[in-house]
Amino acid sequence: MSEVRLAAEPRTEFGKGAARRARRAGLVPGVVYGHGQAPVHVNLPGHDLMMALKTPNVLLSVPLEGKDEFVLPKAVQRDAIKGFLKHVDLLLVRRGEAVTVEIPLLTEGELAPGGNLLEHVLNTLPVEAEATHLPESVTVSVEGLSAGASILAKDLVLPKGTTLAVDADTVVLHVVSAQAEAPAEGETEEEAGAEA
Missing domain, CATH: 2.40.240.10 (Ribosomal Protein L25; Chain P)
Incomplete structure (x- = not known):
């Protein structure tokens, strides 16, 4: 801080x-x-x-x-x-007073292969901490997560002296499968599927 x-x-x-x-x-x-x-x-x-x-x-x-x-x-x-x-x-x-602030939510690691996308449901996380020891951010690993996986607020490792100021079961990150490729211009969906 x-x-x-x-x-x-x-x-x-x-x-x-x-x-x-x-x-x-x-x-x-x-x-x-x-x-x-x-x-x-x-x-x-x-x-x-x-x-x-x-x-x-x-x-x-x-x-x-x-x-x-x-x-x-x-x-x-x-x-x-x-x-x-x-x-x-x-x-x-x-000093010593607890305050509620929002801290940035950072991610590290690579998703499982397959072109999945990481959806940030929350970009910042509401937390409560001592006013003179506020965390600057919280980092969560998304290493190897595949489509359908979610990370809840209670799954995050918060710095010492910091507590959640949001429901523990709140979804903060979600992995979604990438959309199928759009057909090329002038090509019908059936032709695109036949080539695949």
């Missing part, structure tokens, strides 16, 4: 004009909330925040009201065309 310290300055101006001025200055407007506290509006360094968000569920340390606090990105708004960060919502977390 990576932890990134970011500078943060209180935000006192609000509205579209203030947000545009902040973005022109290389800052991203954000809000920190959680633990029953009043939301705190901040401006964060845009480039540093963008680099930190490349890591799934990155734990950020930001100075708030004179002390460093841990926060997790909960909602990130990007410009639809240019992709730059427009706004970020940050959830205040404490």
Whole structure:
């Protein structure tokens, strides 16, 4: 679990004009909330925040009201065309606190021969873990699996201290048989079958 310290300055101006001025200055407007506290509006360094968000569920340390606090990105708004960060919502977390996050599901290995296809029913896996020890991903082996095989959430080996936040019998991966080849243009299905 990576932890990134970011500078943060209180935000006192609000509205579209203030947000545009902040973005022109290389800052991203954000809000920190959680633990029953009043939301705190901040401006964060845009480039540093963008680099930190490349890591799934990155734990950020930001100075708030004179002390460093841990926060997790909960909602990130990007410009639809240019992709730059427009706004970020940050959830205040404490060391030892359990939080629910979604982690990427990675696969390794080769399916059994025969042209089968691996269907990702879930691309991310909801898990619960301690806020300062969140796993970055979970990897599952698909080595030798053939058509019809499924991997359930309960089959995954999770990092220590991590539990499922989804039903244990949820299908996360499924192997399906490849579709028969489509007939060539101008050829009927019967002719394609006769050649096979």
